[in-house]
Amino acid sequence: MTTPEMSAGVAAHGDVDRLIHEPARFQIMALLYVIESADSTFLMNQLGLTWGNLSAHVTKLEEGGYVAVEKGFKGKRPQTMLSLTKGGRKAFQAYRQAMKQMLDEIPE
Amino acid sequence: MTQNLDLKAIERRAFRSVHQDGLWDIYLGVLLLSLSLFFAVPESGEGEGTYMLFALLGVGIAFAVFQLGKRYVTVPRMGQVQFGPERQKRKITLAWIMGFYFLVTLGLVLFSLYMWNANASGLRTELIVDPSLERAFVASIAALIVGTSIIVISYFKEFLRGYYIALLMGCGFFFTLWFDTTLPMIIAGMFILVPGLVLFVTFLRQHPLPPQEASHDNS
Numbered sequence: 110m111t112t113p114e115m116s117a118g119v120a121a122h123g124d125v126d127r128l129i130h131e132p133a134r135f136q137i138m139a140l141l142y143v144i145e146s147a148d149s150t151f152l153m154n155q156l157g158l159t160w161g162n163l164s165a166h167v168t169k170l171e172e173g174g175y176v177a178v179e180k181g182f183k184g185k186r187p188q189t190m191l192s193l194t195k196g197g198r199k200a201f202q203a204y205r206q207a208m209k210q211m212l213d214e215i216p217e
Numbered sequence: 218m219t220q221n222l223d224l225k226a227i228e229r230r231a232f233r234s235v236h237q238d239g240l241w242d243i244y245l246g247v248l249l250l251s252l253s254l255f256f257a258v259p260e261s262g263e264g265e266g267t268y269m270l271f272a273l274l275g276v277g278i279a280f281a282v283f284q285l286g287k288r289y290v291t292v293p294r295m296g297q298v299q300f301g302p303e304r305q306k307r308k309i310t311l312a313w314i315m316g317f318y319f320l321v322t323l324g325l326v327l328f329s330l331y332m333w334n335a336n337a338s339g340l341r342t343e344l345i346v347d348p349s350l351e352r353a354f355v356a357s358i359a360a361l362i363v364g365t366s367i368i369v370i371s372y373f374k375e376f377l378r379g380y381y382i383a384l385l386m387g388c389g390f391f392f393t394l395w396f397d398t399t400l401p402m403i404i405a406g407m408f409i410l411v412p413g414l415v416l417f418v419t420f421l422r423q424h425p426l427p428p429q430e431a432s433h434d435n436s
Contacts, residue, residue: 143228144300150427151296155231160428188297 125211128173129204133158134166138175138193138201146179146192167191175200229375232300236376238291238420242413244283245367245382249389249406251275253399286417294424311373318366325358356394360387382409 129138136156141147147155153163170176175197179190193201254272258265364387371379389405 139224139227140231143224144231144298147298148296150294151231151298153427154296154424155234183297186293190297190299 125207126200126204128169128175129201131166133162134170135204137163137166137170138197138204141176141191141193142198142201146190148188148190152191170197173200228301231298232304233375233377235295235298236374236378237416238286238295239413239416239418240283240286240291241376242378242382242409242416243286244279244413245386246406246410246413247279247282248276249386249402249409251279253389253393253402253406256393256397256402257399291420291424294421294426296427307373311370314369314373315366318362318369322362325362329355352395352397356391359394360391363387363390378412385409 129135133156136158137152140152140155149160149163149167152158152167153160156163158166167176167178171178174194177192177194177197179192181188181190251272251274254268254275258268364383367379367383367386370376371383385405385408389402392401393399
């Protein structure tokens with residue numbers, strides 16, 4: 110049977126950002142939240158994701174306006190740096206808040 | 218989830234991972250081995266120039282291996298990263314502290330040169346009359362400067378192996394100066410260099426070059 114507390118928790122769950130909620134995308138967002146920027150090689154190594162997997166998730170986050178992709182060169186070598194946009198930072202903070210609230214509202 | 222939300226731990230892990238390629242260990246190990254050549258000059262002073270030349274060459278090689286290794290070998294495998302403003306502040310603080318260390322060391326070297334020259338010209342300027350005590354004093358000062366500077370670097374860079382390296386370098390300097398033999402410095406250098414080489418090889422095995430598209434495109 111659903112208790113009122115549980116209903117509140119479930120309602121909060123509805124507010125959780127689905128774009129961030131996927132585990133791999135959450136990891137990408139969390140890592141980019143604590144650093145300034147990184148290239149995809151660094152993200153692959155840190156998160157243990159394959160290139161294809163990372164690329165697919167970054168594309169979704171970029172389309173959602175959460176991740177900025179900056180292409181450039183370091184010397185003669187092409188370099189793509191990824192960072193969170195302002196919107197992405199706000200969305201991640203809101204996601205953390207929503208998750209904390211949701212977990213707090215679930216009874217022991 | 219709680220573990221995943223520990224953002225400080227995520228940042229710390231990312232920051233510390235930068236030092237896992239073994240290049241710092243190799244650099245400091247080769248540096249110590251090279252510096253040992255300064256203390257290998259025979260009493261007669263024979264071939265002093267050659268020893269000095271090889272020592273300086275070794276220091277140059279250590280620096281080149283570190284810089285080129287980072288640039289062309291480990292960073293392309295590890296990836297590029299820029300850390301937040303807090304890390305930048307710590308970097309600047311470290312630069313100031315190292316500047317202070319440099320000035321203190323320079324001052325001590327100049328002071329030692331002055332004392333040697335004064336003694337050579339017959340003036341009684343010994344601060345410590347007992348030669349064995351003087352040797353222990355000089356060895357302690359050198360070990361303290363080398364050891365604490367590496368500890369400070371390790372603290373600011375969160376380079377955990379640095380504490381062990383600091384201890385080895387401090388002991389290397391202390392016993393080399395105290396016993397007037399290069400062996401302690403060579404042993405300490407090898408104890409730093411060999412684990413560094415093992416780490417470097419392990420790093421290369423665990424981090425193959427990423428696919429070409431990883432550095433070209435993300436879409």
